[in-house]
Structure formats: C-alpha cells, structure tokens
Amino acid sequence: MREFKFLEYNKLAQLLEGIEKPGRYIGNEIGISSKDLEKLRGDMMLVALAFPDIYEVGMPNLGLQILYDIINRHPSFSAERVFAPFKDMEGRLRHKDVLLFSLENRIFLDCFDLIGFSLQHELLYSNVLNMLDLGGIEVRAKERPAGGPIICAGGPAAVNPAPMSRFMDFMVIGDGEVVIIPVLESTARFRAGIIDKDAFLDEISRLDGIYVPSHYKYYYSSSGSIEKIDPPVKVKKALLPDLDSARIVTRPVIPNIKPVHDRYAVEIMRGCGRGCRFCQAGFIYRPVRPRDVKSLIEQALEGLDNTGYDEISFLSLSTSDYKGLERLVKEVSKGAGDERLSVSLPSMRLDSFTVDMAELVHQGRKTGLTFAPEAGSQRMRDIINKNITEKEIMDCIDSAFRKGWDKIKLYFMIGLPGETEEDVLEIAELIKRIAFRARDSMIGQKRKRFSMKVSINVFNPKPFTPFQWASQDEPEKLDKKFRLVLDNTKQKYINISWSDPERSRIECALSRGDDRIADVIEDAWKNGARFDNWTDMFHKQAWYDAFKNNGVEIGYYTSRKYQTRETLPWDIIDIGIKKEVLLSGYRKALRMSGGLE
Amino acid sequence: MEKTIRFRFIKKGEQKYLSHLDMINMMVRALRRAKVKMKYSSGFNPRPRISFSPPIPLGIDSLAEYADVTVTDPVKEKEFLVLLNSELGGRMKLIGAIEVPPGTKNLMSQVDIASYLIRVRGRSEEKTVVLDCMKGCLKDLDLEEAVHDMEIIRSIADRGNILIRLHAFVRALAGRNAKVFKVRGFLECLGTALAGRNMGVESIIKEELFILEKNKKLTPFEVL
Numbered sequence: 001m002r003e004f005k006f007l008e009y010n011k012l013a014q015l016l017e018g019i020e021k022p023g024r025y026i027g028n029e030i031g032i033s034s035k036d037l038e039k040l041r042g043d044m045m046l047v048a049l050a051f052p053d054i055y056e057v058g059m060p061n062l063g064l065q066i067l068y069d070i071i072n073r074h075p076s077f078s079a080e081r082v083f084a085p086f087k088d089m090e091g092r093l094r095h096k097d098v099l100l101f102s103l104e105n106r107i108f109l110d111c112f113d114l115i116g117f118s119l120q121h122e123l124l125y126s127n128v129l130n131m132l133d134l135g136g137i138e139v140r141a142k143e144r145p146a147g148g149p150i151i152c153a154g155g156p157a158a159v160n161p162a163p164m165s166r167f168m169d170f171m172v173i174g175d176g177e178v179v180i181i182p183v184l185e186s187t188a189r190f191r192a193g194i195i196d197k198d199a200f201l202d203e204i205s206r207l208d209g210i211y212v213p214s215h216y217k218y219y220y221s222s223s224g225s226i227e228k229i230d231p232p233v234k235v236k237k238a239l240l241p242d243l244d245s246a247r248i249v250t251r252p253v254i255p256n257i258k259p260v261h262d263r264y265a266v267e268i269m270r271g272c273g274r275g276c277r278f279c280q281a282g283f284i285y286r287p288v289r290p291r292d293v294k295s296l297i298e299q300a301l302e303g304l305d306n307t308g309y310d311e312i313s314f315l316s317l318s319t320s321d322y323k324g325l326e327r328l329v330k331e332v333s334k335g336a337g338d339e340r341l342s343v344s345l346p347s348m349r350l351d352s353f354t355v356d357m358a359e360l361v362h363q364g365r366k367t368g369l370t371f372a373p374e375a376g377s378q379r380m381r382d383i384i385n386k387n388i389t390e391k392e393i394m395d396c397i398d399s400a401f402r403k404g405w406d407k408i409k410l411y412f413m414i415g416l417p418g419e420t421e422e423d424v425l426e427i428a429e430l431i432k433r434i435a436f437r438a439r440d441s442m443i444g445q446k447r448k449r450f451s452m453k454v455s456i457n458v459f460n461p462k463p464f465t466p467f468q469w470a471s472q473d474e475p476e477k478l479d480k481k482f483r484l485v486l487d488n489t490k491q492k493y494i495n496i497s498w499s500d501p502e503r504s505r506i507e508c509a510l511s512r513g514d515d516r517i518a519d520v521i522e523d524a525w526k527n528g529a530r531f532d533n534w535t536d537m538f539h540k541q542a543w544y545d546a547f548k549n550n551g552v553e554i555g556y557y558t559s560r561k562y563q564t565r566e567t568l569p570w571d572i573i574d575i576g577i578k579k580e581v582l583l584s585g586y587r588k589a590l591r592m593s594g595g596l597e
Numbered sequence: 598m599e600k601t602i603r604f605r606f607i608k609k610g611e612q613k614y615l616s617h618l619d620m621i622n623m624m625v626r627a628l629r630r631a632k633v634k635m636k637y638s639s640g641f642n643p644r645p646r647i648s649f650s651p652p653i654p655l656g657i658d659s660l661a662e663y664a665d666v667t668v669t670d671p672v673k674e675k676e677f678l679v680l681l682n683s684e685l686g687g688r689m690k691l692i693g694a695i696e697v698p699p700g701t702k703n704l705m706s707q708v709d710i711a712s713y714l715i716r717v718r719g720r721s722e723e724k725t726v727v728l729d730c731m732k733g734c735l736k737d738l739d740l741e742e743a744v745h746d747m748e749i750i751r752s753i754a755d756r757g758n759i760l761i762r763l764h765a766f767v768r769a770l771a772g773r774n775a776k777v778f779k780v781r782g783f784l785e786c787l788g789t790a791l792a793g794r795n796m797g798v799e800s801i802i803k804e805e806l807f808i809l810e811k812n813k814k815l816t817p818f819e820v821l
Binding site: 009016017021022023025026027028030254256257258262305306307308309310340 | 610611612615618619622626627643688
C-alpha cells in the first residue's frame with residue numbers, strides 16, 4: 001500500500017491564520033470527484049491538475065474542468081487540483097516549511113505521479129516554476145530524479161513549446177482530452193516498473209500532440225538564429241475531430257469563493273473560421289467544430305440542474321457563427337422554467353443579430369455590451385482581416401442604443417503591423433464618433449450619466465498566426481501612440497484603459513522565444529517574478545535583469561521582424577495549418593499596408 | 598402558498614473560511630439544486646428572498662447561523678431540512694427549520710447577542726488570571742459595553758482547559774450599549790495577553806444567537 005503524505009486539517013487551519021481569502025485553499029467544493037484518500041490504492045495513478053494562477057482565475061477554466069472530469073471518471077486514475085498560492089500564502093508556506101498541496105486530499109505535490117500545468121498565457125510561466133519549487137520539485141527536468149513526479153504542460157501558451165521545454169518532461173499540443181488517458185496508461189506501466197522513464201517518453205511521443213523536449217535539440221548559428229531543430233520530425237497536434245463524441249461537463253466543481261466568471265460555462269463550438277490575422281486562438285483551435293444543438297440543450301439543462309447556477313455562458317471563439325444559437329438560448333431559457341436564468345454570450349460579432357440576441361438574453365435587463373472593432377481605420381481593419389465596416393459598427397451601435405442600452409465597452413489594438421500615425425488617430429476618431437452617436441440617441445439624465453469604457457491592448461505577434469513574423473513596437477513608440485489617442489479623446493465620459501507596453505514586450509519575447517529563453521524565465525523567477533499578468537505585481541526589472549544576465553536581447557524576440565525563411569522556434573509543431581497559408585496571409589497584409597517583409 | 602422558513606445551520610471546519618457572501622451563494626445554489634421554489638424580488642435584477650443572521654468573521658466555527666427564506670412551495674420544514682442537507686453534502690449542516698409567522702421582523706435587524714464559547718489552554722486554578730486578561734482586553738479595546746455578560750464554565754472533562762462563555766452584542770441597541778463586539782480584535786488581544794502567561798486560546802465557537810425581549814435572551818427559534 002502506497003503512502004501519501006498530506007496536510008492534516010489542523011495544520012491547514014494554522015497555515016490559514018490571517019491569510020487573505022482562505023477559501024482559495026480549502027477545497028471541499030460541491031462537484032469534486034477525486035478518489036477518497038482511503039480509496040487511493042497502490043496502483044492508482046494520481047494526477048495534479050495545476051493551474052498557475054489564483055483559484056478565482058483558474059476555476060472557470062473549461063479545460064481544467066474537462067480534464068478533471070475525464071480523469072476522475074476512470075476507475076484507476078484520480079485527479080486533484082492545485083492553484084498558484086497568492087503571495088501571502090507563498091510566504092506562509094515558505095516560512096512554515098510546508099510543501100504546496102492539492103485541494104482535494106491536501107496531498108503534497110511531490111507525491112503525485114503526474115503534474116500537468118495549464119498554460120493559458122505566457123505571463124504565467126514564472127508561476128509554474130514557483131509552484132514546482134513550492135512543491136519541493138526541481139524546476140529543471142534533467143535535474144529531477146526518475147522516480148519523482150512527471151511534469152507536463154499544455155494549453156495555448158504551450159503551442160510554442162520551446163521557452164518552457166527545459167522544465168517539462170513532455171508538453172501537450174492541442175486537445176488534451178484526446179491524449180490524457182493513453183498518457184496515464186503509459187504512466188501506470190512506468191510506475192509499475194514495466195517500462196523505464198525513457199521508454200515511457202518514447203511510448204507517449206508516438207501519440208499525436210506529445211512533444212518530448214529531451215528528444216529534440218535546437219542548434220543555433222553564430223548570428224544567434226536557429227540553424228536547425230533536430231530531428232526534423234514534427235509533432236502533430238492532438239485533435240478531437242467530433243466534439244459531440246465527448247459530453248460536456250455536467251457536474252463541474254463549483255468554486256467555494258466567487259471566481260472571475262461565476263456561472264455554468266458550456267462550450268458550444270471549438271475553433272473559429274474568421275481568420276483575424278493577429279488572433280492565435282483563431283488558428284490553433286481549427287477546424288471549426290460546432291456541437292449538436294439538440295444534445296447541447298439537454299446537457300446544458302442537466303448541468304444547470306446539477307449545479308444550481310443561475311447564469312449560463314455559451315462559449316466559443318465566435319458565438320455569432322454558431323448556427324443554432326437562437327434555438328439554444330430560447331430552449332435553455334425555457335427549459336430552466338421560472339428559475340431566473342441569465343445567459344451570457346461572450347465573443348459576439350458586431351452586428352444587429354448580436355443586439356437582437358442580447359435583447360433576447362437580457363429580457364429587459366440592460367447590462368453592458370462589448371464591441372471589439374480592434375482598429376480605427378478601415379485600412380487597418382482590412383490589414384488585420386477583421387471583417388467589419390464602419391457602417392456595420394454604427395448600425396450596431398444605433399440598434400443597441402435604440403433598444404435601451406446605455407453602457408458599452410470597446411476593445412482596440414495598437415501597434416499593429418503597418419500602423420501609421422493616421423491609423424492611430426483614426427482610433428481616437430472612431431471612439432469619438434461612437435460616443436457622439438450613442439450620446440445623441442439619449443435624452444436628459446441618461447445623457448448626463450453616459451460613460452463609455454475603452455480598452456486598448458498592445459499587439460503581440462503570436463506563433464501560428466499570419467502575423468507571427470511581424471515586429472512589436474518598442475514601448476516608447478507605443479506610449480507615444482497611446483498618448484496620441486488620449487490627447488484626442490479628452491471628453492470626460494470616455495474612459496480609456498491600456499495594457500502596459502513593457503509587460504506586453506515580455507509577453508511577446510516569451511511567446512516567440514526559443515529554448516534559450518528558458519534560462520531567462522528561471523532567472524526572472526529567481527529575481528522574484530510572479531503573477532506577471534497582474535498590473536501591480538509585474539516586476540519589470542526582474543525580467544530585464546534576467547535577459548541581461550543571460551546575454552539575451554529582448555528586442556531580438558520582439559521588435560525584430562522574423563525572416564520568413566528563418567527556422568521558427570515552433571516550426572517543430574504541426575498545428576494543422578500550413579506555413580504557406582500563414583505566409584500568404586502575412587503577405588496580403590503587407591501588400592495592403594504598403595510594407596515589405 | 599407563500600411562506601417563510603427560518604433555519605439554523607452549522608458552519609465549521611473548512612466552511613468557516615467562506616465569507617458571508619460566498620456562504621450565501623453556496624446556500625442559494627443548494628436551494629436551487631434541491632428544487633425548492635424560492636420567491637424572487639421583482640425588478641430587473643431579481644434576487645431570491647433570503648436573509649441571513651449577521652456575518653460571522655472568517656475563520657470562526659459556528660453552530661448557530663440562521664437564515665429566513667421565503668418560498669412559494671408547499672414544502673414541509675422537515676422535508677426542507679432533509680433536501681437541503683442532502684444538497685450541501687455535509688459542508689454546512691441544517692439542524693432545525695421552523696415556519697415563520699407573517700409579520701416577523703427581519704433576522705438581521707432582530708438578533709442582538711451572540712454567545713461564544715472560548716477554550717483557553719491553562720489550569721483551572723488560573724481562571725481568575727484568564728478573566729482578568731479578558732477584562733483587560735475589553736477595556737483596552739473599549740469593548741466593555743459590547744459584552745452582555747461572561748462566565749467561566751466548570752467542566753471536569755476539560756482538564757487543562759478553561760471554558761468561558763461570553764455573550765456579546767452584535768448590534769448597537771439604543772440606550773443599552775453603543776458598541777458592537779469585535780471578535781477578531783478581542784481574540785488577538787487575548788492571545789497576546791495569555792501568551793505572556795504561557796497560556797493561549799485553544800478554540801472559539803459561536804454557539805448561539807439571541808434576541809433580547811424584556812431582558813430575556815430568546816433564540817431565533819424561541820422568539821417565534
């Protein structure tokens with residue numbers, strides 16, 4: 001019988017004394033389905049699903065809930081969750097010399113057979129290292145003993161596996177639900193001593209979607225570029241061809257404390273057919289795979305019944321494109337009866353259909369509407385392939401305000417390829433035109449109260465997009481552009497927020513990095529980098545020092561245009577889209593902007 | 598067919614780390630899962646008609662949380678209790694439910710006193726020292742007015758421990774007290790004072806709530 005070391009309840013109580021939001025660390029939620037400690041047999045494979053952000057951010061993640069459900073349905077596997085402890089809890093754990101533990105049975109991280117990290121974006125990389133360290137696990141794969149936990153990672157920020165490769169035994173590219181069970185079967189054989197670790201890694205590397213870093217070597221030329229990645233054997237992403245072959249999670253874990261999205265989330269479609277050239281999700285999740293509306297209605301209602309949620313969210317990358325949307329919303333609302341259900345539809349397109357749907361789901365209750373024109377000028381919207389005209393935007397605004405909405409939020413991107421001062425000014429102009437149009441449609445008090453939020457994000461060239469080769473503007477240039485927008489939108493009812501260019505720069509370097517970036521990540525973490533996506537916790541100097549100490553120039557990965565003929569760090573991955581297709585999109589955009597490769 | 602049910606529940610163990618708001622959310626979702634039809638407020642943002650006794654600070658075990666929920670359901674109190682306990686799966690536990698007569702005042706505004714059972718690590722001959730420490734803290738924190746009464750409870754089973762029951766005001770009552778008891782601050786002070794004498798607070802439990810009626814302490818059930 002295998003012994004699991006775990007934290008006793010009274011020890012937890014001592015640990016939580018004075019800790020902010022202790023509900024983050026208590027587990028015991030409705031919906032947990034891990035095996036009980038008593039049932040964890042010697043040959044049970046124990047998996048930690050690790051999310052490198054705080055509980056409230058991680059819990060609404062659909063991937064986490066899906067994998068948790070699949071593993072725990074299996075009779076010989078059990079999954080527990082672990083989130084990044086916030087800074088006060090990290091301090092407490094280190095001070096009291098307590099290892100990081102899972103939520104369900106409070107098992108210490110170093111007792112798990114397999115630990116899988118969900119990488120939702122690059123600014124969580126430092127937290128991954130921190131969690132491993134808090135769990136008493138060496139961060140470098142090659143320094144870990146073969147008998148310890150196997151460490152892996154997946155998610156959108158793993159599609160370029162190079163930056164995190166030195167910390168991982170393997171990485172999962174694509175749909176994790178396809179590979180999780182075969183991987184755990186191999187893990188069980190490895191733990192039983194039937195195969196050794198090398199044989200285990202060989203075995204799983206034959207599956208689609210498994211990248212084993214130790215099987216590859218990056219060679220660099222004297223100029224610093226990648227000479228080759230050896231062997232030149234691409235890893236094809238794991239793909240779940242038919243979403244309906246897997247049920248949605250109808251018994252999710254219901255968070256104890258209020259998460260960032262407090263509702264029942266249902267994935268209605270995976271993939272997006274739009275092809276906005278900056279959007280990584282739009283390419284890496286292809287092909288477009290809608291779920292059957294009829295079975296979705298049944299499952300959604302079952303999930304609402306099981307959870308008691310009063311809000312449901314239909315998720316996809318482009319919800320307007322889901323054919324059965326109206327029927328889905330109507331029938332689920334009807335099926336829920338007088339249970340006061342609210343429906344949320346994120347990622348809707350800017351058109352009148354959206355306003356009609358919003359009207360339907362809000363039934364008189366007018367909360368905010370969110371629109372993402374992304375760029376100010378038609379020229380720029382054409383370059384990024386955001387297929388929408390100003391007339392459509394204005395019609396949509398008109399229709400929303402005519403129907404009584406008075407709160408809207410706009411999303412723009414700045415620093416896009418080929419962007420000129422004129423294009424930046426056009427952002428300010430479009431914001432004003434929308435605001436004036438909205439105000440004009442209002443009367444009296446309502447007009448006085450009118451305010452509009454605008455969020456401007458920095459363009460980040462991402463792997464597997466047509467813009468993967470494009471450069472990112474330097475922070476100084478971005479600051480100037482942002483200033484230009486601000487100076488031209490002085491109206492006090494226009495509230496503009498903006499992402500930190502320095503932070504975007506680090507994000508860019510991490511997302512387009514090669515395996516030399518691993519040393520930078522490790523140093524930055526040692527310099528104190530944590531929760532880099534949090535405005536008040538981003539520690540610029542920790543990163544700048546780390547780049548400097550390793551003789552790595554940030555600009556090499558950010559403000560440099562990657563050559564279309566150079567080997568890209570993520571070329572070893574076959575994401576399902578030919579490089580020529582991306583290149584042709586890039587060239588089209590360049591032609592429109594009058595620029596050159 | 599509309600009626601209001603008052604129920605008492607335990608919130609301890611891991612659940613003591615849930616904030617008041619998170620606890621409410623958990624309870625409301627459990628009610629929805631149990632298919633108990635709650636009455637909702639009207640307006641654009643309908644909320645179920647449910648109100649709770651005053652919030653307990655994070656991290657303190659409670660045997661005496663109360664809530665009033667208005668239902669449009671012929672559900673019997675006993676059935677209500679079983680249904681809800683099954684949905685809560687032992688996380689919080691209902692230990693009583695009574696129908697509230699129409700016109701009964703809101704629970705939040707009605708409750709006056711909370712009773713806390715404080716267990717101090719120390720020998721029984723030191724009980725006067727403990728009492729002195731407690732009085733000192735109340736004085737330092739200007740909370741003397743916030744306490745209705747306190748007493749040492751003898752208990753043979755609790756050798757090595759001193760048990761104190763403290764009745765404290767959870768709201769300011771006109772003409773009687775101007776202060777509301779602050780559990781956290783008091784415990785912190787007491788802990789420090791006792792530490793100097795090699796003693797310490799072992800545990801604290803909120804064991805009951807009372808409503809003052811003609812100088813008599815009545816529980817939220819007794820008052821009905």
